Amino acid sequence: QLIQILVEKHQNLFAVGDPDQSIYSWRGARYQNILNFEQDFQGAKVVTLDQNYRSTNFILQAANALIEHNHRHYEKKLWSGLGDGAKVGLYIGQNEKEEAHFVASRIAKHVAENHIPLPEIAIFYRTNAQSRAFEDSLLSRRIPYEIIGGVSFYQRREIKDLLAFLRVVISDTDQISFLRTINLPKRGLGASTLDKVSQGALERGIPIFTYCADATPGVKLSAKQQEGLREYVYLIHSLRAKRGQLALHELLSETITASRYLNYLQEDPETFQDRKENLDELIGKAAEWEQENEDPSLNRFLEELTLRSAVEKETSGIKLMTLHNSKGLEFQLAFLVGMEEDILPHANSRDSDTALEEERRLCYVGMTRAKRQLYLCATTFRYLWGIARPMRPSRFLKEIPPQFLQSQTPSSSNVESASEEGFEPGEAVWHTEFGSGTIERAYQGSFGLTYDVYFHDSDTKRTLVAKYAKLRPHAS
DSSP states (O other): OHHHHHTTTTOOOOOOOOGGGOOOGGGTOOTHHHHTHHHHSTTOOOOOOOEESSSOHHHHHHHHHHHTTSSSSOOOOOEETTOOOSOEEEEEESSHHHHHHHHHHHHHHHHHHHOOOGGGEEEEESSGGGHHHHHHHHHHTTOOEEETTSOOGGGSHHHHHHHHHHHHHHOSOOHHHHHHHTTSSOOSOOHHHHHHHHHHHHHHTSOHHHHHHSSSOSSOOOHHHHHHHHHHHHHHHHHHHHHTTSOHHHHHHHHHHHTTHHHHHTTSHHHHHHHHHHHHHHHHHHHHHHHHOSSOOHHHHHHHHHHHHTOOOOSSSEEEEEHHHHTTOOEEEEEEOOOBTBBTTBGGGTTOHHHHHHHHHHHHHHHTTEEEEEEEEEESEEEETTEEEEOOBOHHHHTSOGGGEEEOOOGGGGOOSOOTTSOOTTOEEEETTTEEEEEEEEEEETTEEEEEEEETTTTEEEEEEGGGOOEEEOOO
């Protein structure tokens, strides 16, 4: 409206825009400003810039086919003088670990064979929490990486807070973790009071938590502070009591619940959803780690994550970022990962055609960042929102004609029945911890024969690696 007033006399206005790349409605962006331009400014001449100088034709044709499913957009067919190039790679893994393994191994292959510089490679995901599996896989292969527009998964505040709680659970002497968690949520124990507590423990020569657990610590506290300290001590003691009764990922969930940590995060509603998703991803990491280790102790888990969190930030490695942060950038090699329903498109777009079309534009933006090679990746199973669940491929994958795609999924990933010495789908089994269950699927996963098992008592589905599964036949 302001521009209409300014140009009313001379009509001297020039604008450039692409409504297919409008992905910031939550910041107030309106793609209608471009679509309605000819109506708002009568007599405007439209020049369609349909030659693309970045990407090869297979990438552009796949992106064109996708965005055509949006009802309101300018009809245009991007084309390139760079040739057809490689088809878009399509990979469907069994879980997020397989997906990350594929991406890391394909990166290593392209670097070795095509000599692509690491900064010319990018991994795009819908939510920040998805970076965890890829960071793990890249770290294990010593491939340097940089998080664009964010921080490494293990450096995020909520992850460090939760791990600090667990360190206090296993140790009375971890003063750094004690001081990090004592006021989560606030308990009225300010810096000067905590200095006195630390000094009192030092003078008595005992660990700080032991000193606080004393019924009469030698520091004068207000009634509110005394209550806050008692509450904290009770929390840690209760978690210690449950440590031997719960699986590792269940202990993480219990820590979040018992500490009321989500209430603390809700004090900042703008970041709450992202931080909660990161905590859910950490629970998924713990569940995955338990399946891979015969002795999945809390101590070993914390030791491994301490090593991961100590990795220094790289500026000359591959780039990891959300799709929103990818706008305006370009890379020789790009991976668009997590292409599943409820991730891309995001679960929040389920009930709104407008939101769904913005998710499609977001996918379009990610695809058109790739210059020479693009991979679209998904899984059939992942830990989402802290729960193990089967996943459906994104509708966006189905909207891309198969002639533009090249499957990268090995046939072994689709094996539905187990080997002769294993359990078959439909077979009743018993697990000492989870009780009675039914084998829903058996396949060759990253770590050998793997089962998806539905457990009746808890109404949950779990993925178990056969050699660690501790399953036995059970009468239905």
